[in-house]
Amino acid sequence: PLLLDRRDAWMEVTLNRPERLNALDATLHGELAAALDMAAADDCRAVLITGAGRGFCAGQDLAARAFGDQPPDLGASLEAHYNPLIRRIRALRKPVICAVNGVAAGAGASIALACDIVLAARSAKFIQSFARIGLVPDSGGTFFLPRLIGDARARALMLLAEPLPAETAAEWGLIWKVVDDAALMDTARTMAAHLATQPTQGLALMKDAFDASPGNSLDDQLDLERDLQRAAGRTPDYREGVSAFMEKRPARFTGQ
Template sequence: MESVLLVDRRDGWTLLTLNRPDRLNSFNEDLHRALRAALDAAAADADCRAVLLTGAGRGFCAGQDLSARVGLAEAPDLGTTIDTFYNPLVRSIRALGKPVVCAVNGVAAGAGANIALACDIVLAARSAKFIQAFSKIGLVPDSGGTYFLPRLIGDARARALALLAEPVPAEQAAAWGMIWKAVDDGSLMGEAEALCTHLATQPTFGLGLIKQALNASAANTLDAQLDLERDLQREAGRSPDYAEGVAAFMEKRAPTFTGRGS
């Protein structure tokens, strides 16, 4: 039986492919557990300096697989599902001390859309669409949807998308600042892989500190953020990659970063 998640370790980075194409890569418990384990492994692997997340087949991820919930005698506790699976997944992506790139190759709906938005850099095929599908079945956007959307595209657009569940084409998502860019369908994986190959040569420790600063920014006052920047810069300034970057600049050569903090 083929794995619900394909893990391909490349030179300096890891490709993770959601692999339930017959279900538009919707989440069940097996996929949740496999993806969390793969992200934990990437976090612990010093040789992995970037992660690329994508989906197999014609879609990225349709969110929760609802088929297991048909015909239940009583309503499931969706809060427990979120606490057990979705919230830890989003936190894991945001906290990972290296860049997470998402290549959205088709529909990204419900939690699938918001897991994509939790990643650091999102590329989408021009045919892809992002849908906050929750209201269609009487639910609330989860997996960070009510957090990410207002910050990315503003309150008015976030409210309309959450309440109306209208699909947002990839080019519109890029124009609104929801994602980094839309690319031709045939170029998506090539561009995403080239981006990860580049990130694998960069000062990974410093990139992880950038993620920390950006993650804290939305909740911090200016004074608190200035203090955080100071503290993180102190850490960055002690790293071998900073010393290498300065030396390479002075010697007019390309730097060779190790990605390590010490």
């Protein structure tokens, strides 16, 4: 249920259960985890996540969840699959682009929001569908959403479970940009190819700064920036970036 395409210097990961709008079951989770581990170990320098068919991801596969005599332990499912997935995306030392090709519902929306840069097709929608089935937003949704768009909008979206059109999502700052449907994948691939030529270590250090920011005081964040900049300043790509600037030529970053 997952397609993996290793392009020149980046990896494209496509959720591929289009008949279920790419809802996640244990198999897809397993393949996604393996793909992200491969992307982490591999020398690719950017990752692009998208969905096959008309949806991006409808969250947990509700058909796969059998109700027995005992109530299910959904916490165990988060512990086993969803939380590690979100951590894998955030911890990846390379930029992760999400091309939201269609509806992103429930944990499917949270997965998109965990990525570094989100592009969405004009026809796409984001739905915090958890309330519709009596659940709580998960997979980092209650972390990402209020930080991205503020408490008032995040709460209403989650309590009401109303679909948010991609254009509004972009206006509100939930995502980076909306792209015409037909142009989405070209735009996303061009971006992935570009990012794969950039100073990968510096970008990874930048992700560290953003991840730490919400929990830090200004003093802590200034200290962290000092440490991250010290690390960035020691990379060969910093040396190359400065040389290229001084020599008025394009930089040739190696990702080191």
